[in-house]
Every structure is written in C-alpha cells, then in structure tokens.
Amino acid sequence: MNPSADALERHFGSAIRRVTESCGDTIVYVELGRLREILAWLKDTPDQAYIYLVDVTAVEYREPERPLEVVYELFAFSRKVGLRVKAELPKDQPLEVDSMVPLWAGANWLEREVYDMFGITFRGHPDLRRILMWETYAEGYPLRKDFPLRGRFSRSEQVRQALNANPEAHYSLEELGIAESYQELPADMRGRLARGERGQIAEPKGGA
Amino acid sequence: MMAEKRTLDVALGTTGVDERGLPVTVPLGFEVPDAGAVEEAPEVGGEHMLLNMGPQHPATHGVLRLVVELDGEVVIRVIPHVGYLHSGFEKLGEYRHYNQIVPLTDRMDYLAPMANNVCLAMAAEKLMGIAITERCKVLRVIACEISRIISHLVWLGTTGIDIGAITPFLWMFQEREKFYNLQEAWTGARLTTSLTRVGGLMADIPDGFEDGLRATCRSLLGVMAEVDRVLTRNGVWVGRTQGIGVLTAEEATNMSMSGAMLRASGVDYDVRKDRPYLDYETYDFEVPIGEHGDVYDRYLVRFEEVLQSVRILDQALDRLPDGPINVADHRVILPPKHAAMTDMESMIHHFKQVMEGVPAPVGEAYFSLESPKGELGYYFVSDGTAKPVRWRVRPPAFINLSALSKMAQGHLLSDLIAINASVDIVMGEVDR
Missing domain, CATH: 3.30.460.80 (NADH:ubiquinone oxidoreductase Nqo5 subunit)
Structure with a gap:
C-alpha cells in the first residue's frame, strides 16, 4: 500500500x-x-x-x-x-x-x-x-456502454453523411478567422459558420 | 495581432526567433561567413496566413493534419487535427478475450508491434497474477529491444529525409530489413507479429535466430558509426536541429512527455529503470539524457538508445536460458494440439479457453513499459469475466504530439517539419 x-x-x-x-x-x-x-x-x-x-x-x-x-x-x-x-x-x-x-x-x-x-x-x-x-x-460517445459496437447509425446512413459532409467543416471558425479571409467568404457560408452549422447532419432515421 | 515586426535571418544556423522577435543562432562549431549581406530583412508583418498541411502529406508521418497560422514564414500557431486513423481499438477490446486483443496491439504502433504485444501480455498477466517463465522473460526483452531498434531506425531515416538527408534513410531501411527478416522468421509476420500470449509466447525462436541476431547487430553498429560520421557533426544537420523545438525539463514533465522527448530535456525517466519489468534491473545499460531539449538532443538520445539496445540484446542472448516459454498452467495457455486430441483433460482446457476465454479476477491493473515512443501503458479493468470492462491504452505518441504547438511557436515553417519529425509519432497509436 x-x-x-x-x-x-x-x-x-x-x-x-x-x-x-x-x-x-x-x-x-x-x-x-x-x-x-x-x-x-x-x-x-x-x-x-x-x-x-x-x-x-x-x-x-x-x-x-x-x-x-x-x-x-x-x-x-x-x-x-x-x-x-x-x-x-x-x-x-x-x-x-x-x-x-x-x-x-x-x-x-x-x-x-x-x-x-x-x-x-x-x-x-x-x-x-x-x-x-x-x-x-x-452518434454520441463511443466508449459508453450504451453505444453499440457498430455505432448508432446504419452503415448506409454513415456513408450518406460522409458523402454529404460539407467541405467547409474541415476548418473551424477559429481557423478561418486566422486567415483573415473570413470577410471574403461567400455570405451564405459565413452565415452557416456563424450559426455553427457545420455540414448537413440529418437526424437518424428509425433510431439505432 | 503581431504588433512588432519580425525579422528573418537566412544565414546558416537560423533556429527561429526568440521572445523579442530576434533570430536565435547557435554556434555551429565552425566559422560562419558574415551574415551582414542579409541584415535588411524583408518585412513580413501584417496579415497572417492559414496553411493546411495534411492529412495526406509525406512530412506528417501518416494521416496527421496540421493547420498552421503563419506570419510570413514564422509559425504563430499550430492546430493539430488527429483521428483520421481512429479504429476504436479500445471499444473493440471490450468485446474480446485478452488473447484476442493481441492482434489489435500490432496495429497500433505498427513500427514496433512486438513491444505492444509484450505490453498487452504483461498487463493481462499483472491482472491475473501470472508469473512467466525465465526463458519467456528473456525472449520478451529481445522482442522489446528489437522493436526499439526497428522503430528508431525508421525514425532516423524518415527524420533525415524531412531535414534533407536521404542517404541515412537508405542505410536505415537496409538494416531494418535484416531485423524484419529475423522478426518474420520468429513470428511468421513482418508487421502484424502477434507474438505474445497471456502467460507466454506464440512461438519460440527458430534455429539460427541467435546467430542471426548477433550478426545483424554487428552490421548495425557499423552502419550507425557511418550515420554518426555523416550526421552528428554535419553543419546542415546541426543548423537545422540545434535550438529547434526546445522543451525545458519542467515543461516536458508538466506536459506528460515520455521517452526520448522527455529524456532529451534532461529528465531521467525511463520505465526500464524506474519501474523495472522483465528483470531489466539486472541488465547493464545506460539511459542517455539530453541537456537542451531540442531536436538535436532527441536525435542524440535516440541514436544512443539504439547502441544501448544492442548492448541489452547481447546480454540477453548470453543469458538466454533453456526451458519452456509458456507457463505450465493449461487453464491459461492452450495445451499442445496432440494432447487436446488424445487427452480428456487437455481437451476440456482447450475447449474452455477457445469458447470462454481466460477469466480475469475482479480488479484492475495498469502496466507500462518503455516502448520506442515513450511510456506505453495498458490499463485493464476486469469484472471477473474473460473480457475486460475497460481497456485503456496510454499512447505515448499521442501525448508527445500534444506538445507540438508549444514547440513550434516562433520557428520557421521548415523547422515545424523537423520538430514534428522529432516527436516520433505513429498515427496508428495516436488515433488508435
């Protein structure tokens, strides 16, 4: 001891x-x-x-x-x-x-x-x-026991989300701010970033 | 944001800027021509640039992505993004028997798979209270030290390439190939070794392995001497590495660095000496300690560790005892196949192990060993079943990488490459 x-x-x-x-x-x-x-x-x-x-x-x-x-x-x-x-x-x-x-x-x-x-x-x-x-x-927090081993979303839903992911979401707002190019972004993209919408993530269909 | 102007000094020996924005130079050990011709530095203050590096970039050593904020060529901030290789190993481990986790450990630090295998077996044995045989101990030491050599050879080669020296890369990979052949002869695989089992090893070393290992070590020492001659006092190498990415001893300790990253800063912590396992306290070897905590000292520390590993391998081969590699308890280790087919008791053990696994008592155990990257720790929590409730990997490369932003601040972009290389990351382990 x-x-x-x-x-x-x-x-x-x-x-x-x-x-x-x-x-x-x-x-x-x-x-x-x-x-x-x-x-x-x-x-x-x-x-x-x-x-x-x-x-x-x-x-x-x-x-x-x-x-x-x-x-x-x-x-x-x-x-x-x-x-x-x-x-x-x-x-x-x-x-x-x-x-x-x-x-x-x-x-x-x-x-x-x-x-x-x-x-x-x-x-x-x-x-x-x-x-x-x-x-x-x-999908939640992967190491929690209520999280299924294969994830909460179906494979097809995961693929759909990956393909629909918004490339803008690869940078955080903070990172885009560094570039001092934030003001030069298209107005709709600026709006989405400011509202925290980072990629189109739909609700899962029919639960886990 | 950056009010004061930064100046760039393009003379040999530039190692970034200090807190006043002035270039820091270190003595190269020989006369540097007067740098007066470039004292009028270009003005680069003002707008900051955002540079994305990776995840598909050869100098990030895998799928690491760095978002770099630059003022001219000076790094203001680095934001690392990891997780591109995340495989959920810790979650997978909760659904597997202890022995079934071994193949997952191969795929974490894939530059030193055998050290990971050993760590897993030792952690499970600590949890279950199993004492392994003498021969197994020595063979595991050999596995760990071969892993260290292989990993450091890859590190030295790729770091050389990052800094502009291609020759050592070719030499290192030639030598590494010989160790890989030995590894293949022993385990049947070059990369996914899955060497250990809880309570022993998958296989004993093959005939001729000892002689082969001795010969390979001798040839390695010759090549290392050449690398020493080519790099250690090379003006370009010294200029690109000394004073770069400095971590003081306090910083390195506070940031939970381990391995060469910690020792290069002057902290004397090596798991082999401070929490001895596998009888490392009975081997005669030195732990190299750096002074300055820069890229150059990390190079020196890893270089010396290779030589010390050869010393340990020599001693291990000298003392390698005869005897079994596995514990005699067939509740833990599978009985031989012929016994399982002919003897009732053995068949029951075989069946129970394959179908139900080996149950571990209720409790938890943290075991760590000195992997090539640093302190590799496995933490098991058991609820008495044959599958762990929690399998946690303490990933040395992940924690060492977290210091990258701090180390790179104020250095040039090209130095960021050298600093990132000096961390010795392997993304399989960082992302797990």
Missing part, C-alpha cells in the same frame, strides 16, 4: 472516500468536488511530489447503476512510486469534473479524449473539443 494514501486520509479526512489495492496498485477514491484540490496537494506537497501525470481516463462499468469513474494515474519521479486517484460521477447528475489543465498541461489532450469518448465535461478546460472523432460527429 502506498503511504500517500494514509497521508491523504490524515489531511483530507472524509473527502477520501475509500482506499483499495488491486494488483499492487494503490487506488484512492476521492470526493468529486475536491478532486482538483487533492491532486494539487499531491503535486505540490514536497514529500508527495507527484509531478508527473501519466494518464487521464474514465471507466464505465457494465452494471448500468454503477457510476462512471474518472481516473488519474500519477507518478512521483523522486520516489519512483505511482498512485491512482479516482472520482465517481453518478449517472443521474451532469457528468462534470474540474479540468486539471491548470496543474498539468499534459492533461489537455487526455481530457479532450475522455470528453470525446465518454461525454464527460471538464470545467475550465481551455479547448474542450472532440479530438479523435470529428467535430460534427452526431
């Missing part, structure tokens, strides 16, 4: 929900609302010094009533020891958690991926966009 677990319990008391061990890894479940405070303490306290964020991910279990978990895998270079910190997100509440980008810049893309795959929103993230799926992806 990692001694940091005891230190956390001494310092944060009831905000540490439980501590378990699995396959030699120490796992600390913490209160969702105090996650950033606890991770900041783990990072900045000299005798903890978990300065390296290894990974951010999320887990959804097969039991539908079980909450989702966000998982932070930490590592302390000085002591060569790792710690896994988890927070549970009940499914009957909005899936929101504080972003760790202010602590670790490396959390940026990792949190975007969790958002993309699980639909968990990271409050305070500077650039929370889909990363692996395209921005107009309308």
Whole structure:
C-alpha cells in the first residue's frame, strides 16, 4: 500500500472516500468536488511530489447503476512510486469534473479524449473539443456502454453523411478567422459558420 | 495581432526567433561567413496566413493534419487535427478475450508491434497474477529491444529525409530489413507479429535466430558509426536541429512527455529503470539524457538508445536460458494440439479457453513499459469475466504530439517539419 494514501486520509479526512489495492496498485477514491484540490496537494506537497501525470481516463462499468469513474494515474519521479486517484460521477447528475489543465498541461489532450469518448465535461478546460472523432460527429460517445459496437447509425446512413459532409467543416471558425479571409467568404457560408452549422447532419432515421 | 515586426535571418544556423522577435543562432562549431549581406530583412508583418498541411502529406508521418497560422514564414500557431486513423481499438477490446486483443496491439504502433504485444501480455498477466517463465522473460526483452531498434531506425531515416538527408534513410531501411527478416522468421509476420500470449509466447525462436541476431547487430553498429560520421557533426544537420523545438525539463514533465522527448530535456525517466519489468534491473545499460531539449538532443538520445539496445540484446542472448516459454498452467495457455486430441483433460482446457476465454479476477491493473515512443501503458479493468470492462491504452505518441504547438511557436515553417519529425509519432497509436 502506498503511504500517500494514509497521508491523504490524515489531511483530507472524509473527502477520501475509500482506499483499495488491486494488483499492487494503490487506488484512492476521492470526493468529486475536491478532486482538483487533492491532486494539487499531491503535486505540490514536497514529500508527495507527484509531478508527473501519466494518464487521464474514465471507466464505465457494465452494471448500468454503477457510476462512471474518472481516473488519474500519477507518478512521483523522486520516489519512483505511482498512485491512482479516482472520482465517481453518478449517472443521474451532469457528468462534470474540474479540468486539471491548470496543474498539468499534459492533461489537455487526455481530457479532450475522455470528453470525446465518454461525454464527460471538464470545467475550465481551455479547448474542450472532440479530438479523435470529428467535430460534427452526431452518434454520441463511443466508449459508453450504451453505444453499440457498430455505432448508432446504419452503415448506409454513415456513408450518406460522409458523402454529404460539407467541405467547409474541415476548418473551424477559429481557423478561418486566422486567415483573415473570413470577410471574403461567400455570405451564405459565413452565415452557416456563424450559426455553427457545420455540414448537413440529418437526424437518424428509425433510431439505432 | 503581431504588433512588432519580425525579422528573418537566412544565414546558416537560423533556429527561429526568440521572445523579442530576434533570430536565435547557435554556434555551429565552425566559422560562419558574415551574415551582414542579409541584415535588411524583408518585412513580413501584417496579415497572417492559414496553411493546411495534411492529412495526406509525406512530412506528417501518416494521416496527421496540421493547420498552421503563419506570419510570413514564422509559425504563430499550430492546430493539430488527429483521428483520421481512429479504429476504436479500445471499444473493440471490450468485446474480446485478452488473447484476442493481441492482434489489435500490432496495429497500433505498427513500427514496433512486438513491444505492444509484450505490453498487452504483461498487463493481462499483472491482472491475473501470472508469473512467466525465465526463458519467456528473456525472449520478451529481445522482442522489446528489437522493436526499439526497428522503430528508431525508421525514425532516423524518415527524420533525415524531412531535414534533407536521404542517404541515412537508405542505410536505415537496409538494416531494418535484416531485423524484419529475423522478426518474420520468429513470428511468421513482418508487421502484424502477434507474438505474445497471456502467460507466454506464440512461438519460440527458430534455429539460427541467435546467430542471426548477433550478426545483424554487428552490421548495425557499423552502419550507425557511418550515420554518426555523416550526421552528428554535419553543419546542415546541426543548423537545422540545434535550438529547434526546445522543451525545458519542467515543461516536458508538466506536459506528460515520455521517452526520448522527455529524456532529451534532461529528465531521467525511463520505465526500464524506474519501474523495472522483465528483470531489466539486472541488465547493464545506460539511459542517455539530453541537456537542451531540442531536436538535436532527441536525435542524440535516440541514436544512443539504439547502441544501448544492442548492448541489452547481447546480454540477453548470453543469458538466454533453456526451458519452456509458456507457463505450465493449461487453464491459461492452450495445451499442445496432440494432447487436446488424445487427452480428456487437455481437451476440456482447450475447449474452455477457445469458447470462454481466460477469466480475469475482479480488479484492475495498469502496466507500462518503455516502448520506442515513450511510456506505453495498458490499463485493464476486469469484472471477473474473460473480457475486460475497460481497456485503456496510454499512447505515448499521442501525448508527445500534444506538445507540438508549444514547440513550434516562433520557428520557421521548415523547422515545424523537423520538430514534428522529432516527436516520433505513429498515427496508428495516436488515433488508435
């Protein structure tokens, strides 16, 4: 058992929900609302010094009533020891958690991926966009258990949408703004971009 | 947006601009002719240009798309777009037995498939609490180090091309071909090796493999010495790489870099030393550490890693013990085919493994190893069935690529190519 677990319990008391061990890894479940405070303490306290964020991910279990978990895998270079910190997100509440980008810049893309795959929103993230799926992806969050393996849309619907995709949608409004060419775009395209219509995505016919 | 004018210095040794907009130059180790003739720089301030690079562009090493904001030739911002090769491997893994995931790992880092196979097997073994045999450990070390060499050879060759040196590319691919032949002799495939099984390996090394590997390593060292002579003190190479894409140690740590990207910045973190696996602590090898965190130091670090891998391979071949490659437990490893056909007990094991898979106990395990790209981690969550609830890949190339925007800021467009090359991405792993 990692001694940091005891230190956390001494310092944060009831905000540490439980501590378990699995396959030699120490796992600390913490209160969702105090996650950033606890991770900041783990990072900045000299005798903890978990300065390296290894990974951010999320887990959804097969039991539908079980909450989702966000998982932070930490590592302390000085002591060569790792710690896994988890927070549970009940499914009957909005899936929101504080972003760790202010602590670790490396959390940026990792949190975007969790958002993309699980639909968990990271409050305070500077650039929370889909990363692996395209921005107009309308089928949902692929790694959720209610997402079928082959996707929500039929193959023909997926092909239809791909063929009908608007080539303008390959650039974000922000990117077109860089070019200082936004004013020179055709008026209808400007209007669509300004309204956030990025490609013609129709509602699926007849459900999943 | 960019109020102050930027100047461009076209003399040899230009390495971008500093925070005041002035060109940064580094000593080349030899006299540079007076650059006074170009001190009147063209005015390029004002409008910014949007440049789209990729996803079909040879210098983006796969289907990476970069949208670049340019002020003249100076990169103001890079917005990378990834996901063109997204295959949903993590989702697919949730529908497969642990051994059935092995072929998926081939297709992630396809420049080092064997290291990915090993990582998957080790993660599943950590989850199930399986101790592998001594011979299997050493063979897996050999697989990992061959992967590292192959991957670094491709990196060195393609980076050379990106920066304008074609010769090393040809040499590197010639040497890589020899390792691929060995890999093919061992696993039957050049690319999709699927070498490991939970609890062991798919196959033992064939006859003549050890001698072949030793000979290949010797010939590799000769070629590496030539590359060293051609590149390491080459004025063009040094000028195009030193001071480019610098990450300080604090930045690299904070951005979760790993592998050569982290070590070139001076952070001494190698999973082989800091979280030893496969008895790496008993091998005698050095971990090269850079000082400046630029493209040149990444080159030096990867170059030295190839030489150190050869050292490890030599030691592994020397100590390779006899014995089985698989654990004796036939609940985990398939019994031999003839036993499955003649012996009732073996047939039951065979049937249960093929039809039901190997169940893992309830729990979770994160296992990481030092892949050629950095810290490759597999995280399994099990609910007691034979298929994982969650299979997460900690993709080193994905996280390393996230630093590209930061590294490229203020450099020239041509330096962006060198910086992107120095990250050593492989899109199969970035997009998964």
